[in-house]
Structures are given as C-alpha cells and as structure tokens.
Amino acid sequence: MSEENITRIHLDDKEYILIGTAHVSKNSAEQVKEVIEAERPDAVCVELDKQRYKSVTEGNKWREMDIFQVIKEKKATLLLMNLAISSFQKRMAKQFGIEAGQEMIQGIESAKETEAELVLADRDIQITFSRIWGNLGFKGKAMLLMQVIGSIFSKETISEEELEKLKSKDMLDSMLEEFTEHFPRLKKPLIDERDQYLSQKIKNATGDKVVAVLGAAHVPGITREIRNEQNLLRLNERPPKSKAPKMIAWSIPILIISIIAFTFFNNPSAGWQQTISWILWNGSLSAVGTALALGHPLTILTAFLAAPISSLNPLIAAGWFAGIVQALIRKPHVGDFEALSEDVHSVKGFWHNKVTRILLIVVFANIGSSLGTFIGGADVIRVFLENL
DSSP: OOOTTEEEEEETTEEEEEEEEOTTOHHHHHHHHHHHHHHOOSEEEESOOHHHHHHHHHOOOGGGOOHHHHHHTTOHHHHHHHHHHHHHHHHHHHHTTSOTTHHHHHHHHHHHHTTOEEEEOSOOHHHHHHHHHHTOOHHHHHHHHHHHHHHHHOOOOOOHHHHHHTTSHHHHHHHHHHHHHHOGGGHIIIIIHHHHHHHHHHHHSSSSEEEEEEEGGGHHHHHHHTTSOOOHHHHTOOOOOOHHHHHHHHHHHHHHHHHHHHHHHHOHHHHHHHHHHHHHHHHHHHHHHHHHTTOOHHHHHHHHHHHHHHTTOTTOOHHHHHHHHHHHHSOOOHHHHHTHHHHTTSHHHHHHSHHHHHHHHHHHHHHHHHHHHHHHHHHHHHHHHHTO
C-alpha cells in the first residue's frame, strides 16, 4: 500500500491516519478504499458536516427548496455562491468522469463495510460561511462574489496529474500563500479554524486507530493542531454583528433625505433635480442589473420602481422585490429544481434555469441599486454644494 498523501500520527496510545485528498480525484477515492480496508480502523472521520453528509447520501433535494423563503431570509447571494462553487467542482469531476466528493462517499461506504464508527468531523458550513462573511468588508465581499461568479465563466481544464500535484505539501504551501494574498482575512475561518475543529473531532473519535479522510489543504494544519486541545464551543460561535454597518446603512439615507429636503427649502428647482437624479440612477442601474440576468419586463420595471425607495430603507432591497415578481411570473417547475445539479455546469444553464435566474436577478438588481446609491448620492451632494 502506497504511503503517498498519508500522514501517520501517534499520540496518547492512539494512531491517527490522515489521508490528504483532492475533492475531484479518482485516485483519492481509490486510496481511501485501500487504506480503510487495510487498516481496519475503529473510526473513520470524514470532512463533512451534517448538512453536506445529507446532501452526499440523499442527493441535493432541490425540489424541496422554497425560492420565496430563500429571498425573504436574505439567502439568495449565499445560495448563488454555493451553486457557483458546486459548478466548478462538478465541472472538474465531470472532466475526469467521477462524482464530486467521491472520496468522502468512499469513506462513508468503507466505514460501513468495515463496521467502523463514522464521524462527521467538519464544522457546520453555515457557521463557516457566517464567520467568513463577518471577516470581510464591503470591498472584500464584492471581490469574493466576483471571483466565485467568475468561476462559472471559467473554461479552464487541468490534467489529473496536475490535480494530484496539488496534494503535495510544497504546492500546498504556495497555494495558501496565494490564497492569503487575495483574501488574507479568509484564511482564519476557512482554513485555520477548521483545522482546529477537525483536529479536535478526530482526536475525540473512539478507538485506538482512526482514519481521517480530508482535503489536502487541511492536513498540515491538523498535523500541527491535533497536539493541542481546542475549544469546540468557541469555534462554533457565530461572529457578533457589528453596529457600524447598521449605523452606516441608516446614516446614508438620512443624509440623502436631509440634503434633498434642505435643497427643496432653498431652491425647489434644484431639489427636483436631485430627486430625479436619485430616481434615475438608482432605478436605471438596478433595472440594468435585472435585464443582464434576463428578467421579465415586469421584473425590470419592478427593480426600477423599487430601487430608489429601497435604497432609502436598509430593511428592504430592490432585488427582493424583483426576485419575488420574477418567481411569480416565471414560477420554477419541479423540472427546474431537478435540473439544477446539471444546469450549474455552464453559464447558459445558470441563465436558462428558472431557479438560478431568480437568484441572479436578486443579486444583480441589488448590485445595480448599490451602485445607483453611490452615483446618485454623489450627484445629490454635487447639486447641493452648487446651490449653497
């Protein structure tokens, strides 16, 4: 049995066998099966949480998704990001003729076959996303969203030999360096904290011999962190919401309304100029975003009408109204939900599928409205200064 990509750790009379895998590699799945059958461990840990385990074992139950609830709970952007990441992984997996996450499926199956305890060792994905989002400012969130959406358009292919090279520790170090250069704040919640969480869950597994099936990126960190005691309760906490964004969100509309009201009092003509500018910039850019997502004409009109008002109220967003109208006019059918896993493979699929089109409309309409707020707000201030 090859020891490549395997790390053995002996600690407190227990042996931990870490298998570093690539999530779309056929060789990784084969190695997982070989190692578990040869070692016959007491426990098998997989890099999954309950939600992803359910997705892997039961399939993505897209038909059960309530698109209206997704919009109301402000989860459209998060869901779109999840689908975009899934799109990239599945495209790579399709290139090699395997299922994405096959090494985790193999770990689950081999644990059952060898009667080993199965341990879901990863942190809840919602908590991880929450901590990632909380570590990013507006610019960082925009950059991350653009990079993730950009992965949909990527036509890049890599050889399986190149994929296997990504599992070497030298390559891994350089990848993490590049990763932290682009998004330095993400390394802590996405890599470091999960290394700590995974290491403690692996250490807590029962028995004298434990096999852990992990993404290669986590092996160096887990090798280091497993020798320390980790506080799982602390790692499971959602970040406290900062008051600053809420204060800024309310201060901008208060400032805009105050400036326009003051201008109206001194020069009604200039006040009307500001009002029209605010409506046109907000409405037009939100409508353009909706049109780019191929929204229905009534959806585009809704975005135009909602944006100037929603931009003055942080509790609502133009994209929500546009998304709900689109969902009512072009209601997704069961076939759209069932086709999601295939449609996310391509740009055409993202725009063609009624579910993803609604998500795109919500996100693009909100982006357009945000741009309109900055440009329209700047024009309102310009007119105000000219009439002082």
